[in-house]
Amino acid sequence: MRRFVALLPLALIAPNTHRAPLDLVVPNDNRVAAGMVVNGTVTVRLEAKLAVWRPDVGVDTTATVQVFAEQGGEPRIPGPLIRAGEGAEIALNVRNSLDSNLVIHGLRGGAFDSDTIQLAPNAERDVRFKAPAPGTYLYWGTTTRSPIEDRPWRDSQLTGAIMVDARGVSPDTAERIFVITVLDVFLGDTIRNKKKEDIWELAINGRSWPHTERLEYPVGRPIRWRWLNGGYLPHPMHLHGFHFRVLGKGRGNRYVAYPADSQPMVVTEFMPSGSSYAMEWTPTRAGRWLMHCHMIPHITPFPERPDSVHENDRHDLARHPMAAMSGLVLGITTIASTPAAPVTVPSRGPLRLFVQQAKADSGQEMAHGYVLQRGAEPRRDSVEVPGTPLLLTRGETATITVINRLTKATTVHWHGMELESVFDGVSGWSRSGSAMAPLVAPGDSFTVAFTPPRAGTFIYHTHIDEGPQLRSGMYGAMLVLEPGQRHDPATDLTFIIGTAVVNDTIRLALNGARDASPLSLSAGTTYRLRFINIHLAEAARLSMVVDSVPVTWRSIAKDGADLPVSMQVAEPARIERIGVGETYDFELTPQRAGDILLKVETLEGVLVRTLRVR
Numbered sequence: 001m002r003r004f005v006a007l008l009p010l011a012l013i014a015p016n017t018h019r020a021p022l023d024l025v026v027p028n029d030n031r032v033a034a035g036m037v038v039n040g041t042v043t044v045r046l047e048a049k050l051a052v053w054r055p056d057v058g059v060d061t062t063a064t065v066q067v068f069a070e071q072g073g074e075p076r077i078p079g080p081l082i083r084a085g086e087g088a089e090i091a092l093n094v095r096n097s098l099d100s101n102l103v104i105h106g107l108r109g110g111a112f113d114s115d116t117i118q119l120a121p122n123a124e125r126d127v128r129f130k131a132p133a134p135g136t137y138l139y140w141g142t143t144t145r146s147p148i149e150d151r152p153w154r155d156s157q158l159t160g161a162i163m164v165d166a167r168g169v170s171p172d173t174a175e176r177i178f179v180i181t182v183l184d185v186f187l188g189d190t191i192r193n194k195k196k197e198d199i200w201e202l203a204i205n206g207r208s209w210p211h212t213e214r215l216e217y218p219v220g221r222p223i224r225w226r227w228l229n230g231g232y233l234p235h236p237m238h239l240h241g242f243h244f245r246v247l248g249k250g251r252g253n254r255y256v257a258y259p260a261d262s263q264p265m266v267v268t269e270f271m272p273s274g275s276s277y278a279m280e281w282t283p284t285r286a287g288r289w290l291m292h293c294h295m296i297p298h299i300t301p302f303p304e305r306p307d308s309v310h311e312n313d314r315h316d317l318a319r320h321p322m323a324a325m326s327g328l329v330l331g332i333t334t335i336a337s338t339p340a341a342p343v344t345v346p347s348r349g350p351l352r353l354f355v356q357q358a359k360a361d362s363g364q365e366m367a368h369g370y371v372l373q374r375g376a377e378p379r380r381d382s383v384e385v386p387g388t389p390l391l392l393t394r395g396e397t398a399t400i401t402v403i404n405r406l407t408k409a410t411t412v413h414w415h416g417m418e419l420e421s422v423f424d425g426v427s428g429w430s431r432s433g434s435a436m437a438p439l440v441a442p443g444d445s446f447t448v449a450f451t452p453p454r455a456g457t458f459i460y461h462t463h464i465d466e467g468p469q470l471r472s473g474m475y476g477a478m479l480v481l482e483p484g485q486r487h488d489p490a491t492d493l494t495f496i497i498g499t500a501v502v503n504d505t506i507r508l509a510l511n512g513a514r515d516a517s518p519l520s521l522s523a524g525t526t527y528r529l530r531f532i533n534i535h536l537a538e539a540a541r542l543s544m545v546v547d548s549v550p551v552t553w554r555s556i557a558k559d560g561a562d563l564p565v566s567m568q569v570a571e572p573a574r575i576e577r578i579g580v581g582e583t584y585d586f587e588l589t590p591q592r593a594g595d596i597l598l599k600v601e602t603l604e605g606v607l608v609r610t611l612r613v614r
Contacts, residue, residue: 027206079160135255159230236579270579287421294581349399387476456560
């Protein structure tokens, strides 16, 4: 949800004394590097200035922001790309055309927080440094002296990327660089048009969905992307339909490229503020897909669009993703070189999953959830939160009919599953050939079919009106087993972090509840622990402790994919951050009798579950 921050003193907001019209920001796709190369030295002339930003094309709402530009050039969000080879000399001239003191991080090659360039208004400075190890780095400025984790104001767009290529390697011109920025301006600090500038805006390379860049790729070609988080908020970035390999990560002046045998396969990668990572994936099926942040407020219009547009059971199917999503979303189309056989949508499947809502008194929250038919059809007002676990088998086709008993339309996204696009669950966007994923209207049904290619821990959840639907319980675990393997709920334990209706109020929940009876474990027995975070907007910290000391577990999988052998290690039982949309699997073998406390910590509070070892 929107983060509200205390207003800064007006003296720190850089009041606008420029009465001349300001230039309009140009979105920067980071495909062309700034400056020039002379005798091996990369020379760039940067300027910090005020400009007008319109992240939504065709909308008259704009914001006055502080941005970087090449001197004499157009203001850009993100700032001009600086690109050099490893060890190359980088010569910068930086000019501050703002009315405030400017502090710039990341342009000295030293410590991220302390090695800075400081410029008074109208001052300029020459800086030289050598390009560090190959990787992707942020440079960013502030006129409020705020750290990057607390920089939501007009200086939040003073953000750009530095790309360092390996020595002797030609730059990969097909590789893309995406920079995330966030702006949170409200009326109290407005310096221009008070009616137009109460803005909460998230952008990828200067644009907010549905105006972000559309990407097209041929099936079978490896794709490399680099992501940088220049905003003050964290973002778990999720790719639909495919796993991707994490090639390396960075923050500040440090970037670590992973060896080939230590590159995990994931579908969601958590990005703290100021961080970066590189990824590679290969589309294997034609269709339309999304890459997006999995924190629901970061992909939801704010302020909310009118009901006539936003109510998903009334508007045009084709307009759903355009009208009900915004912010940190990329649209991707993958194209096959030869026409593929049409995808057949089954009429009915052996698994029948009912989307239900419980009765609620007037003014109270209503619980929603998924119930798998086991024998007779479930009562219409029965709800399970989390939804019934779906037990599938690697290599065997699962055919599931979703029956909607809500009063509104819905969809189901099979999170982490590699499947045909029409079954991916983004109505009006996901499509295979002429077949498009539908809104499942009240009283209607839709059948999906997919064959899991890997065993692991996955999620199924609603992918429309996520605020009211997801927060009230529309999520569940999807466990894929190896052929011949049986699921033993006594030794295979799933813990889902989410929200649920508790005492008629939406609350943080673990497996749908605030508290529960202790779980019984046996010393010497090995347990598989599956952790899923499907909260609307909260990363969580997990730990399993005895007398405040973490026990030991072994990492085995992330996002349904086995970890590389080099990463399957015994370690203290803690996860510093499990982002929304991430899953983790561990093995735990308790050694002695006693109580192990499972702690789940978010900004909303702490939940504790007791594991009683006998």
